[in-house]
Amino acid sequence: MSMNLRPTLPLMALCVCATVASLPAQDSPGAGRDQQLQAAFLQFPFVTQATNSQGQPEFQKLDSMDPVVIEGAHYYGFRFKVPRRENAEDFVWATIPAPNLIAWYILPEKGEMDGFENFRLMPKANYLSTGTLPPVNQRRLMVQSLAGDSLKDQETYLIWWTLRGRPRQVFVSFAFAPLGPNGLNQVGPMEKALALVRASGIPSSNSDAESPQPSQPGQGSAKRPHPVQRSQPPAHSFGGLLVAAELAAFAGGVLWLIFHKRTS
Secondary structure: OHHHHHHHHHHHHHHHHHHHHOOOOOOOOOOOHHHHHHHOHHHOOEOOOOEOOOOOEOOEEOOOOOOEEEOOEEEEEEEEEOOOOOOOOEEEEEEOOOOOEEEEEEEEOOOOOOOOOOOEEEEHHHEOOOOOOOOOOOOEEEEEEEOHHHOOOOOEEEEEEEEOOOOOOOEEEEEEEOOOOOOOOOHHHHHHHOOOOEOOOOOOOOOOOOOOOOOOOOOOOOEEOOOOEOOEOOEEOOHHHHHHHHHHHHHHHHHHHHHHHHHO
16 A cells, blocks of 8 residues: 555645645735825836847846835836837736745726736746846746737836835836737747847747736636726736745645655
């Protein structure tokens, strides 16, 4: 019997880890979070698209800022303005998520909007322009897009995030480009829009990218959904997912040791 149990226990630990990691955690900043962020809109740095000598998007370092504090949580971010577009081109942005990142989302200067639905994570070493970007201990590049008809020309928007502990250097790149009917949050079209050039030997495919992470309430993911209210959209999060995964892995290991001892 012990021969049958022992091989299954590591798998049991793995299943526990995967189950806990997929559960949506709750981010509860209070009903007035969006309104308070909008009231503090001008405190966030305004950013225009950075381009290289060929006119292609490139990463830029954001100016440091004092946090906007709401119910004890520290909010950072940047504002950007949607240009006049010919065909409501889609919005694409990328950043190296800090290891102490809790959650992030997008917000208009006034009113409400339909925001992000999912995102992609890829090894940042895949690309010539991102491998050395800080944080150096963070190996993933987050890339995300939003349908062009979710944004209004000449309007200003805020991408905000919250952190645990001290703020880190943040680099971002963004662009407006037609991704195509099936291109939202697909690796290839987003790479093209942001002029992300793969390093030698890295295949151009989705095989090395994590699956799109959904943000709709009830779809277990790396997001922190709020109650289903348009004024309280789901906010994306890494922190809760990573902590849950680590705790689950630890618990699974303890279970394996207990069963291993009993069946030895």
